[in-house]
Amino acid sequence: MSVRQDGLLDTVPLYVTTGMFLLTIVLATVQVLVRQLPIQIEFLFWTEPLARYLLIVMTYLGTAIAVRNDENVKIDLLQRWLQGVNPTLYHLLRILVSAFVLYFVYALFRGALLGAQGAWSSGTNLPHLSYGMIHAMIAVSTILMGIYTLFDLSTSVPALVARLRGQDGSTTVADMTADEPDAEMDANEASTRAKEMMGLSGDSESADGTDSEDQSSRDQR
Template identity: 35%
Template sequence: MWRSTLDRINKGTENIAAVFLFTMVLLVFLKVVTRVLIQSSFPWTEELSRYLMIWITFLGASIAFNYAAHIGVDFVVDKLPRMLKAVVQVIAAAACMVFFLLLIFKGFELMGRSMIQSSPALNLPMGYVYAIIPISGILMSFNLVDSTIKKIRLDE
């Protein structure tokens, strides 16, 4: 049940990131075309594409956990005995989890404080832009737990 739920969440995250990437490419293309054709462009396209890039980056970081695509120094850990290797992996996961919990709690705090601030061109509450910080913290936490369990089970 855990695995299938997490797979659905990760697939949904990938789909959202893909839609955002496609939209961002279209917006940048629109901006370039309007600059060439009418020597002017819509100010909101640059702002929205920047916000989409931020969301894509944070969503991509959470997706990378699913594929074990984050940089790690496994050379030293792989040389350790099985039990010590598991201990090191749990300690590393705990350190990451502390960071993710900071992302979640401080992200919600930042999001709440910035809801009164609006973006210049879109007049969008900045809290919506900052919402990706706690969202990605939650997604990365789920994937961290899953990948740590998989690593420890592989070593048994």
């Protein structure tokens, strides 16, 4: 696993999740070794439930990290197609997906919070650990999911606004209107060149006009 950005809100969940993962491996290994022994070791009973609870919490923290790194499991065929065909619809679709994820995170957070309140005093088979605490850890993970999703919205919404305003390399009506005088200038330039090729340039016309004025002034004298 890796972090998308080197910030405190990114590194802390990553290190906590990595530590839980390593501890789960150690506990599972101890369980395998203990079961192979001919005698039963009673004082290591806590390794099995602790590994199970760590796996539950680690799953939600890992999901939050996947949301942050945009590595969650998804089918993005339509998004990749729209990114090349119509970037405006692509950004709009990303916003809609993020809004749906926020609604899912809200429902998950609400359920975890209710579970923490209702089972806070309900103890597990481990001392000083209740099911309410486990639900509280899940609620914290859902809060991270929501924060990371809002980070994605903070980039998708400005990108969509820029596309709608035509500030992202797209051609707008204002740009087309601004190009009309240039088109007229090109047409006038082409007409001038055609006259020059036919011997009807503006210089000759002005020269003929000057000669006529000189001749009329001489006649008056």
